Amino acid sequence: MRKTRRPSRPTIASRSDRYQLYLDTVQSPESDVDFFIRAYRNAYPGNGAPRDLREDFCGTAAVCAEWVSRHRDNRALGVDLDPEPLAWGHEHIIDKLKPEQSARVDLREGDVLSCRGPRADVLAAQNFSFWCFKTRPELVTYLKRARANLKKEGVMVLDMMGGSEVMEEDHEDVRREKGFTYIWEQKRFDPISHDCEFRIHFRFRDGSRLQNAFSYSWRLWTLPELSELLAEAGFSSSSVYWEDEDSDTGEGNGVYRRRPNAPAEPAWVAYVVASK
Numbered sequence: 261m262r263k264t265r266r267p268s269r270p271t272i273a274s275r276s277d278r279y280q281l282y283l284d285t286v287q288s289p290e291s292d293v294d295f296f297i298r299a300y301r302n303a304y305p306g307n308g309a310p311r312d313l314r315e316d317f318c319g320t321a322a323v324c325a326e327w328v329s330r331h332r333d334n335r336a337l338g339v340d341l342d343p344e345p346l347a348w349g350h351e352h353i354i355d356k357l358k359p360e361q362s363a364r365v366d367l368r369e370g371d372v373l374s375c376r377g378p379r380a381d382v383l384a385a386q387n388f389s390f391w392c393f394k395t396r397p398e399l400v401t402y403l404k405r406a407r408a409n410l411k412k413e414g415v416m417v418l419d420m421m422g423g424s425e426v427m428e429e430d431h432e433d434v435r436r437e438k439g440f441t442y443i444w445e446q447k448r449f450d451p452i453s454h455d456c457e458f459r460i461h462f463r464f465r466d467g468s469r470l471q472n473a474f475s476y477s478w479r480l481w482t483l484p485e486l487s488e489l490l491a492e493a494g495f496s497s498s499s500v501y502w503e504d505e506d507s508d509t510g511e512g513n514g515v516y517r518r519r520p521n522a523p524a525e526p527a528w529v530a531y532v533v534a535s536k
C-alpha cells in the first residue's frame with residue numbers, strides 16, 4: 261500500500277511577520293517620543309510643547325502613531341521610499357488608532373530628499389537610516405533639506421551607534437526574547453571607506469529562521485563627522501545625548517543626557533540633537 265505523506269506543519273518562521281518582530285525588538289516609539297519632547301524643551305525652553313513631527317525613513321510609522329496619540333493637537337508626517345512597510349504600518353498601526361488620531365497622520369511614499377511637507381518642530385531620522393547617504397556631499401544635502409523642513413525653532417533628532425565592536429566583521433549580537441532569538445549581524449566593515457553591511461535575523465524554537473529579515477548597506481559615520489556636517493548644513497548648534505549607566509549593572513539605563521565627552525565603550529548608541 262502506498263503511504264500518503266502527511267503535510268508538513270508550517271514552521272514558526274513561515275507564520276511570523278518580520279515587521280511585527282522588528283517592532284517588538286528594535287523599536288521603542290514611547291521612549292523615542294519622550295526623548296524628542298525633552299530634547300525640544302531643552303533646545304527651546306521658552307516654547308510650548310512641540311506639536312508637529314516629521315519622521316523621515318518612517319518605515320511602519322510606529323513613531324508617528326505614538327506621537328499623535330500623545331496629544332489631540334499633535335500631527336505627524338511620515339516619509340519612506342518603500343511602499344511595503346508603509347502599507348503594513350497603515351494596516352497594523354495607523355488604522356488601529358482612534359479615527360481622530362489617525363486623521364492627524366500623513367504618510368507619504370517618497371524620497372526624504374524631495375518630499376516636501378509642512379514644517380516640523382521635531383524632525384526625526386531614527387535607527388541610523390541616514391547612513392544610507394555614503395558621501396559627505398550626499399549627507400550634507402540631506403541635512404540641508406531636513407533643516408529646511410523645520411520651523412524657525414525646530415530640532416532634528418538623529419541616532420548614532422559606534423564603539424570598537426561596531427567596526428568588527430562577522431560579529432553577531434544575539435538576544436533571547438520570549439519565543440524567539442533576535443540576531444544583529446555585522447557582516448562587513450571596510451575601514452577605508454567605512455562602508456558596512458548589517459543584517460537582522462530571527463531564529464525560532466522549532467529551529468526555523470527568518471534569515472536576512474532586514475539588510476542594510478550603510479556608511480558608518482562618526483559623531484565628530486556628524487557634528488561638523490550639521491554645522492556645514494546650517495544648524496546653529498548640535499549636542500550629543502549619551503546614555504547613563506545603571507550603577508548596579510553597568511549597562512545603559514535608557515536615560516540620555518547631553519555630554520561633551522564620554523567613555524570609550526565598546527558599543528554604544530547615542531542621540532544627536534541639532535537646533536535649526
Ligand SMILES: C[S@@+](CC[C@H](N)C(=O)[O-])C[C@H]1O[C@@H](n2cnc3c(N)ncnc32)[C@H](O)[C@@H]1O
Binds near residue numbers: 316319342389
Ligand atoms: C532602518 S529602516 C528604519 C525604519 C524606522 N525609521 C525605524 O526607526 O525603525 C530604514 C528605512 O528607510 C527607508 N529609506 C531608505 N532610503 C530612503 C530615502 N532616500 N527616502 C525615504 N526613505 C528611505 C527604507 O525604505 C526603510 O524603511
